[in-house]
Amino acid sequence: MILRNHPPAPLVWAVLACAMPSAGDWPRTVPESTRHARTSTVAEVRGFMAALSRRAPALVPYRPRHAPMATEAGKPLLAWRLPAASKDALRVYLNANIHAGEVEGKEAVQLIVREFLQGLHPAARRHLDLVVCPAYNADGTDALDPAIRRYQPNPESGVGRRENSRGLDLNRDLMKAQAANTRWFLAMLKDFDPAVVFDLHTTNGSYHGFHLTYAPSLALGADPDLLTFNRRLLNEVRDGLKSRGLPAYDYGNFRPESLKPGEVPAGWETFDFRPRYLSNYPGLQNRLAILSEAYVYRSYADRIADTRTFVLACLDWIAAHRGEVRRVLGEARRHWMDSWQAGTPSLPLAADFALTERHSFDVVQPLKDADGRVIGEASRATLDLPSFVTWAPRESIAVPEGYLVDAAYAFKVRPVLEAHGIKVLPGSARPRSPLNFFHETSRTVAAQFFQGSIGLTLKGAWTPEESPLPKAPRWTRVDLDQALYVPLDQPLGRVAFYLLDPRSPDGLVTWGFFHESLLRSDGAWGEPLRFPILAVGGAHDIVGADPGPSAKKAE
Ligand SMILES: [Zn+2]
Numbered sequence: 001m002i003l004r005n006h007p008p009a010p011l012v013w014a015v016l017a018c019a020m021p022s023a024g025d026w027p028r029t030v031p032e033s034t035r036h037a038r039t040s041t042v043a044e045v046r047g048f049m050a051a052l053s054r055r056a057p058a059l060v061p062y063r064p065r066h067a068p069m070a071t072e073a074g075k076p077l078l079a080w081r082l083p084a085a086s087k088d089a090l091r092v093y094l095n096a097n098i099h100a101g102e103v104e105g106k107e108a109v110q111l112i113v114r115e116f117l118q119g120l121h122p123a124a125r126r127h128l129d130l131v132v133c134p135a136y137n138a139d140g141t142d143a144l145d146p147a148i149r150r151y152q153p154n155p156e157s158g159v160g161r162r163e164n165s166r167g168l169d170l171n172r173d174l175m176k177a178q179a180a181n182t183r184w185f186l187a188m189l190k191d192f193d194p195a196v197v198f199d200l201h202t203t204n205g206s207y208h209g210f211h212l213t214y215a216p217s218l219a220l221g222a223d224p225d226l227l228t229f230n231r232r233l234l235n236e237v238r239d240g241l242k243s244r245g246l247p248a249y250d251y252g253n254f255r256p257e258s259l260k261p262g263e264v265p266a267g268w269e270t271f272d273f274r275p276r277y278l279s280n281y282p283g284l285q286n287r288l289a290i291l292s293e294a295y296v297y298r299s300y301a302d303r304i305a306d307t308r309t310f311v312l313a314c315l316d317w318i319a320a321h322r323g324e325v326r327r328v329l330g331e332a333r334r335h336w337m338d339s340w341q342a343g344t345p346s347l348p349l350a351a352d353f354a355l356t357e358r359h360s361f362d363v364v365q366p367l368k369d370a371d372g373r374v375i376g377e378a379s380r381a382t383l384d385l386p387s388f389v390t391w392a393p394r395e396s397i398a399v400p401e402g403y404l405v406d407a408a409y410a411f412k413v414r415p416v417l418e419a420h421g422i423k424v425l426p427g428s429a430r431p432r433s434p435l436n437f438f439h440e441t442s443r444t445v446a447a448q449f450f451q452g453s454i455g456l457t458l459k460g461a462w463t464p465e466e467s468p469l470p471k472a473p474r475w476t477r478v479d480l481d482q483a484l485y486v487p488l489d490q491p492l493g494r495v496a497f498y499l500l501d502p503r504s505p506d507g508l509v510t511w512g513f514f515h516e517s518l519l520r521s522d523g524a525w526g527e528p529l530r531f532p533i534l535a536v537g538g539a540h541d542i543v544g545a546d547p548g549p550s551a552k553k554a555e
Contacts, residue, residue, distance in 0.1 A: 025055075026052075026055060026118065027052055027055065027114070029107055029110045030048070031107050031155070031301070036155055036301045037156045037157065038155050038157035039103040039106065039107060039155050039159060039160075040107065040110070040134075040135075040141075041141060041142050042075060042076065042078065042135050042138050042141050045134045045141075046076075049061075049113070049134075052117060055117070056117040058083065059113065060081055060082075061078070061079070061080055061081075062081035062131050063079070064184065064191035065187065065190075065191045066190075067184045067187035067191070068180040068183055068184050070138075071138050071165065071179070072180055073139050073164070073165035075142065077133075077184045078134075078135065079132060079133040080131070080132055081129070081131045082116055082117070082129070082132075083129050084125070084127060084128055085125060085126040086126050088322075089128055089129040089322075090128055090129065090325055090326065091130075091192055091193060091195055091196075092128050092130055092131075092195065092196045092198070092315065093130075093131045093133075093194040093196070094109050094112070094131070094132040094134075095136050095185070095200065096132075096136060096199075097135045097140070097200075098199060098201070099137065099140070099169075099170075099201055099202075100137040100161055101148050101149045101159045101202075102200075102201045102202035103155075103202075104200070104300075104303040104304045104306075105199075105201065105202075106134045106141070106200075108200065108308040109132050109134045109200070109311075112132075112311060112312060113130070113132055115312075121315070121316070123316060123319045123320065124319045126319070127322050128315060128322075131188065131192050131194070136181055137161075137164055137170050139165040140161035140162065140164060141160045142160065144158045144159060144160055145158045145159075145160075145161070151205065151372050151373055152202070153297070154300060164181065166179070166452075169451060170182065170278070171276075171277055172277070172450075173451070174276050174278055174280075175274075175275055175281075175498070175499060175508075176276075176451075176453075176508070176511040176513075177419050177420070182419075185278065186420055186421065189282070194287060195288060195325055196282075196288040196318055196325070197278070197279070197282040197287055197289045197290070198289075198314070199277075199279040199289070199292070200292045201292065201293045202293060202294045202295075202303060203251075203295055203296045204296065205296060206254065206257055206258075207297070207365070208254070208295075208361060208362060209247060209364060209380065209382075210247050210295060210362075211246050211247055211306045212246065212248045212292065212293065212294055212306045212310050213249055213250060214237075214248060214249075214250065214251055215234075215250060215251040215270060215271070215279060215290075215291040215389075216230035216231045216233070216288070217230055217279060217282055217284075217289035218270065218273045218283070218390075219275045219280040219281065219282075220273040220275070220348055220349075220350075220393060220498075220505070221347040221494050221498060222284050222332075223283075223331075223332035223335055223336070225328065225331060226286060226288070226328055226332040229288070229324075229325075230288045230289065231390070233288065233290075233314070233317055234250075234290065234314075236317060237310070237313045237317050240313055241309070241310065241313055244309070246309055249359065249361075250268075250270055250356075251293050252269050252270040252271065253268070253269065254267070254361070254363065254385075255267045255268070259363065264383065265361075265363060265383070265385060266385075266386075267385050267387065267388055268359065268361055268385055268387045268388065268389070269388040269389070273391045274505055274506040275495075275498060277291075279291035284495045285494075285495060286329055286336070287329065288318075288325065288329070290314055292311060294307045297374045333491060336494060337491065340489040344398045345398075345493075346396040346397055346399060347396065347397065347494065347498075348395055349394075349396075349503050349505065350505065351391035351392055351393045351394060352394060353388035353391065353392070354390045354392040355388055356388060356389045357389075358386055358387060359384070359387040360382055360385075361382070361384075361385050361387075363381050364380050365378040365379045365380075398538055400436060400462065400536055401488060401489065401536050401538050402430065402431070402485055402486050402535075402537070403485075403486045403488075403496070403500040403534065403536065404430060404480060404483040404485055404486075404533065404534040404535075405483055405532060406479070406483055406517075406530070406532035406533070407427070407479070407483050407484070408532070409513065409514060409532050412513060414484055416508065416513075417484075420499070422486060422492050422496045422499070423486075423492075424486055425484070425486070426482070427479075427480050427481045428481040428485075430485040431537060434464055434537060435466075435475075435480075435536060436464055436536070436537075436538070437462065437463060437465065437466045437467070437531065437535075438462055438502050438531045438533065439461055439462075439463050439465075439467070440459070440531075441459050441461070442458075442459040442460075443456065443457065443458050444456075445519065453511055454515070456509060456515065456519060457505075457510060458503055458509060458518075459503060460502065462538075469528040469530075470528070472527070472528040472529055472530045473529070480534075486500060502533055509533075514532050514533075516529075517530075517532050
């Protein structure tokens with residue numbers, strides 16, 4: 001039995017203190033100044049960063065052009081920029097506290113900025129232009145409550161809430177962009193144009209032997225070479241951290257997630273490929289992404305330290321490989337646009353877990369106190385297991401030249417598309433290619449609300465034959481001219497496809513933007529409506545229904 005998560009002995013504290021950089025007259029973070037009894041509020045983050053700015057004026061407040069300044073509840077959305085010393089720097093964005101109960105990234109980011117200003121990381125400081133947002137979920141950040149996440153070793157202040165004040169999980173909001181925070185983030189992508197996006201979290205409860213888990217962008221339909229490079233970055237950082245005593249691996253859970261005592265897991269699997277996650281979405285925009293998940297049962301101080309170490313190791317790697325990063329991102333952008341010259345590009349609608357490798361995992365059975373808090377380990381076994389931490393795309397379809405969206409929905413569809421940075425044209429500007437109509441073959445309506453919406457999953461195909469419902473209005477030339485036209489042969493065409501194709505696992509159809517037309521109850525007295533999206537040009541066959549090596553579907 002190995003007891004864990006108890007405070008280090010005083011001698012260890014003394015050694016750790018000696019190893020830390022001298023604070024001198026530099027401002028101290030809230031955990032530092034309270035012996036880790038508290039985590040910072042939005043005002044305290046602002047106070048710390050303002051104090052750093054006074055000490056080192058290179059650090060300046062940052063606000064993206066055309067971005068909201070506050071959440072719906074009035075909490076300020078605050079970020080800071082630390083421009084690089086060199087002119088050809090890579091831009092990197094650090095996001096923290098999107099789940100405001102997972103506070104470690106918020107504290108680690110403040111430490112990292114101070115250390116950059118103190119000159120402790122000269123290569124990264126020279127070659128990386130940073131924007132940091134330590135308290136992204138500003139609503140949740142200030143709602144500190146010791147009752148939240150009581151299963152983890154917590155500061156006495158408690159930690160914040162997972163969701164924003166409207167009950168939205170901001171880490172499911174990237175496609176529908178309902179929250180002001182998301183529109184701020186999308187505006188930041190346009191304005192700052194980062195090469196790499198970090199999103200810093202803490203795990204939610206599964207038991208394993210890693211101090212930190214991570215993920216690259218897993219976005220379905222992102223450039224394959226970019227995803228491979230994103231994974232290589234993290235594999236190499238992992239190998240470097242191993243020699244420094246920080247065991248890290250791809251974020252995931254055992255199969256099954258909850259193991260009975262003595263049960264041997266069948267493997268390890270990562271999470272979702274949908275772009276609704278902040279760490280997946282950048283892949284669709286041809287950017288690298290890094291999800292960081294501190295291990296929930298480490299001490300509060302250790303979780304901050306682990307997150308700091310991991311982020312710094314990634315930043316050092318990125319600075320050292322900045323030429324390669326720039327090349328891979330440039331090629332990903334060119335691949336998409338060049339694919340239109342070579343014919344019609346195709347994108348997948350689904351994926352299966354892929355067997356990535358075999359890896360060594362510590363399977364831990366925890367000891368818990370009467371409140372359910374982990375106080376040690378009953379057992380720990382090291383097993384070699386199959387690891388499913390990548391996705392094999394399937395159901396690839398040749399994408400159309402673009403989509404037309406019924407003008408009746410322009411008032412809510414156009415703002416979302418433009419928030420993503422997608423070019424939207426009038427329907428009259430559409431190419432004179434044949435129109436394709438969506439023929440629905442099956443649908444699934446979710447049994448429960450999720451993020452304020454009932455999910456709708458459609459299956460079907462685009463075909464040239466119009467077969468309207470009786471009494472449904474036909475599309476006229478005027479209707480077509482007044483519709484929105486969204487071409488896919490634009491730099492963010494991948495994002496536009498996954499927002500607008502009716503079969504997209506994370507599109508506007510799924511998120512309820514067209515429910516008035518598509519979810520008609522028997523009690524409706526009105527006549528049927530036409531399908532509100534048309535495809536312009538392009539093939540409509542499934543070209544690659546190739547099931548991956550793992551049976552489990554991700555839909
Ligand atoms: Zn989280």
